Amino acid sequence: xxxxxxxxxxxxxxxxxxxxxxxxxxxxPLGLRSVPRGTFPAVNVYEQGDAAVLTAEVPxxxxxxxxxxxxxxxxxxxxxxxxxxxxxxxxxxRERPTGSFERTLTLPAPINPDSVEAEYRDGILRVxxxxxxxxxxxxVAIKS
Amino acid sequence: xxxxxxxxxxxxxxxxxxxxEARYYRPAVDVSETTExxxxxxxxxxxxxxxxxxVVEKNTxxxxxxxxxxxxxxxxYRETRVGDYRREFTLPEDVDTEHVEAKMDAGVLTxxxxxxxxxxxxxxKISGTS
Numbered sequence: 318x319x320x321x322x323x324x325x326x327x328x329x330x331x332x333x334x335x336x337x338x339x340x341x342x343x344x345x346p347l348g349l350r351s352v353p354r355g356t357f358p359a360v361n362v363y364e365q366g367d368a369a370v371l372t373a374e375v376p377x378x379x380x381x382x383x384x385x386x387x388x389x390x391x392x393x394x395x396x397x398x399x400x401x402x403x404x405x406x407x408x409x410x411r412e413r414p415t416g417s418f419e420r421t422l423t424l425p426a427p428i429n430p431d432s433v434e435a436e437y438r439d440g441i442l443r444v445x446x447x448x449x450x451x452x453x454x455x456x457v458a459i460k461s
Numbered sequence: 462x463x464x465x466x467x468x469x470x471x472x473x474x475x476x477x478x479x480x481x482e483a484r485y486y487r488p489a490v491d492v493s494e495t496t497e498x499x500x501x502x503x504x505x506x507x508x509x510x511x512x513x514x515x516v517v518e519k520n521t522x523x524x525x526x527x528x529x530x531x532x533x534x535x536x537x538y539r540e541t542r543v544g545d546y547r548r549e550f551t552l553p554e555d556v557d558t559e560h561v562e563a564k565m566d567a568g569v570l571t572x573x574x575x576x577x578x579x580x581x582x583x584x585x586k587i588s589g590t591s
Contacts, residue, residue, distance in 0.1 A: 363534035374506040376568030412489035440506035440568015
């Protein structure tokens with residue numbers, strides 16, 4: 318019986334490995350864009366006046382597999398990225414992280430949980446949050 | 462005179478190219494295969510399908526992805542920079558570069574290349590008397 322995993326003469330792994338040209342090997346490329354274990358997904362936090370925006374790079378998931386919770390000035394992102402390989406699919410190179418992840422970030426100010434808006438587009442989760450009232454800058458009237 | 466100018470211009474644009482090339486990120490790629498095809502999956506978050514360029518030339522597969530603009534505001538915590546992606550692979554001879562299929566969803570580009578007929582496993586019938 319022909320084994321399911323018998324592949325003929327060529328050795329894809331060796332060929333691709335040998336010939337994966339480091340783009341611009343002579344001039345420094347920025348590097349392999351994959352975040353080290355423990356820091357997936359890569360996250361940025363931006364302050365925009367009275368709001369804060371968090372962006373997380375988490376390509377290839379279903380938005381419903383993401384869980385977002387906020388408390389005070391911290392936000393927690395939980396989710397899972399599953400391996401897409403099908404039956405009879407054999408890997409020669411694996412660089413993309415998979416598995417479940419959980420990250421908690423501290424925001425620049427406490428936020429109002431009712432103001433949180435999240436959107437997942439092109440593999441980036443973008444979360445916009447308004448600062449809590451007491452954290453907003455207020456103009457003070459000066460009596461004279 | 463004209464040739465001198467031409468030469469200078471070419472090398473200027475080469476310099477620009479060098480600078481440009483140095484700014485690309487290499488996306489993380491998974492490569493796998495089945496009996497029918499070679500599959501490459503690229504992680505390119507922040508890249509819309511319309512901003513991906515795939516070029517197959519002889520036996521080289523080149524992919525470039527332009528990322529969407531970065532979020533505005535003051536970054537207070539940053540783990541990544543926004544940048545364009547680029548990566549090239551030399552393909553094995555056993556694939557049929559005439560049959561390439563590409564799909565992009567949620568920042569993941571999936572490229573499937575069929576294997577040449579001779580490269581697929583074939584059952585061999587054994588003849589004889591017994």
